[in-house]
Amino acid sequence: MSEKNVAQEPKGQFETNVLDEEQARDDKTLPNDDLSTTPTAVDILSLEHTDPVLDAKMRLVNNAIDEIGFTGYQWKMFMLNGFGYAVDSLILLIQSIISGQAALEFHPSYPSAMTVAAYCGMLVGAMGWGFSADIIGRRFAFNCSLFVCSIFAIIAGSAPNWPVLGLFIALSSFGGGGNLVLDTAVFLEYLPSKQQWMLTIMAAWWGIGQLIAGLFAWAFLPNFSCADPALEPGAPPCTRGNNMGWRYVWFASGALVFVMSVLRVTVINLHETPKYLIGKGQDAQVVETLQMIAKKYNRPCSLTLASLEACGKTDPIHSAKRFSFAEVWEHIKGLCATRRMALSTGLIWLSWTLIGLAYPLYNVFLPTYLKSRGAQFGETSQYIQWRNYAIINMCGIFGPIPAGFLCATRIGRRGTMVVGALTTMVFFFAYTQVRNEDQNLGFNCAVNFCLNIYYGTLYAYTPEVLPSAHRGTGNGIAISGNRIMGILSAVIATVADTSTPVPIYICAGLYIVMAIVAACFPFEPYGRRSS
Template structure:
């Protein structure tokens, strides 16, 4: 009889099978274009300023609209994923952001870009929340962080790919910037592979679809070869799950987890996109040509991929908390140093460091955030805190534009450093330690377990 505890024990004893590798490769491909599309407007913005007479304030408004879409996509997409499943949520969200990325190529003024970037943002965040939750639920506990790092490392290659593509494409003509958005829609090629992915057994058990869950786990076990016996002692067995509603995200220990992660996501997002989304435009406004600003930005983005790989050796060995604190402090220092220099070589070096560190942080946080919520609310909780960060960043571009207009170029990077300091302090004071623990064990520490149903409820099965 499958229960949440036996499901966790059977999933966490598995090696990385061929099915795991296919899922990881598929998600990595989708992330490649998700990260690429996330930054397309930043690379196209200097051309829009030049050819369509956009102002810095126009760029800020459109960027804010995209983040409003991301907030909507994360919050509602996360909740929908808890209702319809991780697999279908991944499929629908990938279709959404890819199709609307293609539609972005038809934009011709500020209102059209506001609409198109909003709708693209809905799909982007819904996909990220569903994918990170899927990885946390399907990958074995001892390798969960490293598998997230592997997916991110491949996906983050989309940033320099998109950056160098924009550097080569945008200067070719007045309308060639449209091709950058076309490139961002290539995640549509992953749709056939997404259709074949197995559903998360943890989600299936939570929905009492025990036959379907048993089928998925059995297929994974057949491909894994000989396995160690399940160790389910009273000290490690998780209690039966509570009947959880969305309001439980705001109550008791789960509520404190939600609040803590919301603060981290808000200031991480402000610090992250304050740098990534604005560097090309700020450099152009500071006196560098469009080609030079895009060139500097392209070179610094090379740090993104090694940044994700930097998380690989530490995420499962040391857990997430300590590395997150160290990396956020280092990001604050590097970002401030970037803003204090005008030497081209120093701009590239410190920009490389910032890109490396913020992607190390993002990789760790993508693993950390979903594992702190119980299965029934994992995607909803992860989506809520992720979406809260995106919602706060509606004001982020406006804050950057106001600081730049009132206090100048260097003050923007002081603001970015301050955001990362807040993140470091929040995690140091309130973040629980994780790593090499089952999701169910973590849930008993960070979530409420009230109103648990009788064990007999898990003996029932429903059609797949």
């Protein structure tokens, strides 16, 4: 594609920033125009690839996906992939919701152990499922991860003691923790470029998972929980018989996740994503998959095996031994193939690390803070506490919706993240001045809404700017950094007082840094297609 051709790209939503393209060129040779049809939009990494053949084939695949357009297949994926979002937040919040009541029954020496267990499981899950997505493909993890999560979530409700509860929470989190790596990647790799903004809106499912956690807590904990001797000195000892509420929460959550796992396998017969297959050199399967979707939904698809084979043979992206450190290293190197890709990958990982500390400091320990603030305002009812918790989490559902529409404007993904981070920071600082119960509830709702504007956009932005062949690895490492900071937050909570506004101030400061980092991202996906 010549410089002249780039300048003549269509305007409007797919307007090309020529200066960015020239800066990204780095003296690389683009594939000849006869290797691919003229794209309707510039691919984000088209001038960053070190393999011009892969770039040409990727443009052909993107052209075919755009030609087919948005179908019922993508709608099914929006729902079923959204289950993974919901499960991740559900499992993460359930452990924080039930830990207080379980601790009354088991009298642990380390009360924050459940948070550590959950984040350790999610850390291993993000790394394991993430690497597997690039090594053996997306399909296996997509079909299995929720099933693993559901089984151990149900078993967690039967835990006889604190260590066993921590073990099964970790195992359940292992299954759930890989979903955020896979769900965005799989959905994105079937998504037409004009609908890429829907990847941000899909984060609304995260809020739905939070809401479900709050509703389960509201339904079971006030009615089936023992009293806290610290609040009621004459309360009877807390035993399994009078403290089944937290177990019911786990049983209900596990059963729901199991239903979701069954639906993922039965409602949609997921085929391996075309962009993963292109990286492996399986051109025939790419054509077969896209032609199958086009035929099922009566859409045109002009992609042929001959057109892909005419581009040539792609460079190998795997090491000699598929399951080895060398294989992982190949994918890590692929994320830093050029200077701008290395900068982009580093800033993404930094963003995930920062929000990995800010999010749990606020949200995972929100029940403790709500309880302490309620006590300050004279409100000690468990019913009111968990009702407010459900309302606050419901507000988180709607944050990704305006974020998705902002992403589809010239504000773009970077601008949306800056807006989300700064508005969250403002409400965090304002929240420390709360003086009554109504303000407590209102400002928490505002914080959760604005927080998910940033978080939902970051979830979508990350896979959009990562190369397809290494997307699982890059996503997995990003989310792993997030989980490591979640473990650190549990340690902080052990030695600090989470009932004070100090964590709120820390979170506010972190969001200022996140806004600055978002403004420095080198790639803007608005008007461009994911590679």
